[in-house]
Amino acid sequence: MNPVLHAQHLCKNYGNRPAVQNLSLTVRPGELLALLGPNGAGKSSTIGMISGLLPPDSGSIRIAGVDLVTTPDAAKRRIGLVPQDLALFEDLPARTNLMLFGALYGLDRPTARNRADVVLAQVGLADRVSDKPAAFSGGMKRRLNIACALMHEPELLLLDEPTAGVDPQSRQAIFELIEQLKRSGKAVVYTTHYMEEAERLADRIVIVDHGHIVAEGTLHELLARLPAAQKVSLTLSEPLAGNALQALHDALPSGASLTTRGPQLCLAMADLTRGLAALLPALTAHGVAVINLHSGRASLEDVFLTLTGRQLRDPGAAA
Ligand SMILES: Nc1ncnc2c1ncn2[C@@H]1O[C@H](COP(=O)(O)OP(=O)(O)OP(=O)(O)O)[C@@H](O)[C@H]1O
Numbered sequence: 001m002n003p004v005l006h007a008q009h010l011c012k013n014y015g016n017r018p019a020v021q022n023l024s025l026t027v028r029p030g031e032l033l034a035l036l037g038p039n040g041a042g043k044s045s046t047i048g049m050i051s052g053l054l055p056p057d058s059g060s061i062r063i064a065g066v067d068l069v070t071t072p073d074a075a076k077r078r079i080g081l082v083p084q085d086l087a088l089f090e091d092l093p094a095r096t097n098l099m100l101f102g103a104l105y106g107l108d109r110p111t112a113r114n115r116a117d118v119v120l121a122q123v124g125l126a127d128r129v130s131d132k133p134a135a136f137s138g139g140m141k142r143r144l145n146i147a148c149a150l151m152h153e154p155e156l157l158l159l160d161e162p163t164a165g166v167d168p169q170s171r172q173a174i175f176e177l178i179e180q181l182k183r184s185g186k187a188v189v190y191t192t193h194y195m196e197e198a199e200r201l202a203d204r205i206v207i208v209d210h211g212h213i214v215a216e217g218t219l220h221e222l223l224a225r226l227p228a229a230q231k232v233s234l235t236l237s238e239p240l241a242g243n244a245l246q247a248l249h250d251a252l253p254s255g256a257s258l259t260t261r262g263p264q265l266c267l268a269m270a271d272l273t274r275g276l277a278a279l280l281p282a283l284t285a286h287g288v289a290v291i292n293l294h295s296g297r298a299s300l301e302d303v304f305l306t307l308t309g310r311q312l313r314d315p316g317a318a319a
Contacts, residue, residue: 004029005063006061007049012057012211019045023208025050034191034204035192037209037312043193056069077152079155080151082145082148089133099113102116102151106152107152123144139173155185178190199300204218205218207303223298230298231297232275236264236291239260244286245260252278253278
């Protein structure tokens with residue numbers, strides 16, 4: 001199947017600051033590619049370039065075979081952009097909002113009206129056609145924002161952090177909508193810094209950091225790059241002092257990876273039983289008790305940590 005998005009060697013600098021460096025992406029019909037990275041990684045700049053809003057300094061972008069740089073109008077008709085910041089007219093009814101977007105994409109009035117009702121049903125807002133976004137919840141506004149991008153039936157959908165600030169119920173509705181769009185053959189690029197979203201929705205994941213691709217593949221392929229796909233998380237009675245942490249590192253067999261965040265301690269290694277047998281006595285020796293323990297498989301967070309030595313998510317950020 002020919003790719004809907006074929007972007008190659010994209011570069012973007014702001015002044016002297018490189019934001020995106022030699023980044024290439026390919027997405028096929030029915031495929032969702034998650035662009036995952038911490039704040040400032042270059043996700044929005046990438047979306048800006050592949051939506052035709054931000055000219056790349058270099059590189060090429062083809063949308064369903066159409067060159068976005070040399071024939072922007074024809075290429076943009078195939079793209080639906082859902083920007084990170086809501087782009088809605090708060091005091092106009094939902095259907096009017098959609099019809100305005102339809103007009104922007106060149107739909108005539110009867111077609112725009114029909115499409116508005118179709119997409120409102122798709123995003124679960126069929127009973128709110130005459131209501132204004134000003135009276136909507138954050139999640140409902142997000143869903144209407146997505147509906148706007150679907151008016152002209154684009155082949156490529158670009159979603160820039162579409163669940164920012166939404167309640168769990170709307171988040172679930174957005175996930176189901178995206179899965180339905182995928183099934184209908186849309187190609188989707190989805191930026192997020194929530195690894196759980198990438199794990200749930202993505203067919204392929206591209207992890208970016210400082211404008212570079214640091215890893216890409218399916219979730220399975222990315223996890224397979226880790227030295228240990230199993231881990232155990234412990235909640236301690238108190239955070240470890242620096243010397244205690246060093247002592248734990250010294251006590252562990254080689255190949256073990258130990259990370260801490262406040263009173264949370266995470267151990268990953270191929271043979272967890274051997275690791276725990278060394279770790280637990282060392283904790284006791286430092287007078288630290290274990291108040292909770294659970295084991296699980298490694299996550300994209302661990303992939304990022306292994307590749308960059310840093311955490312994907314700002315430890316202070318809300319989930
Ligand atoms: N208009 C701009 N002018 C100057 N620098 C910019 C501009 N937009 C982005 N940057 C810088 O480019 C880099 C990449 O930013 P970008 O917004 O693309 O990242 P992001 O991964 O989308 O981040 P976030 O998750 O916070 O939205 C950052 O260092 C940012 O400060």
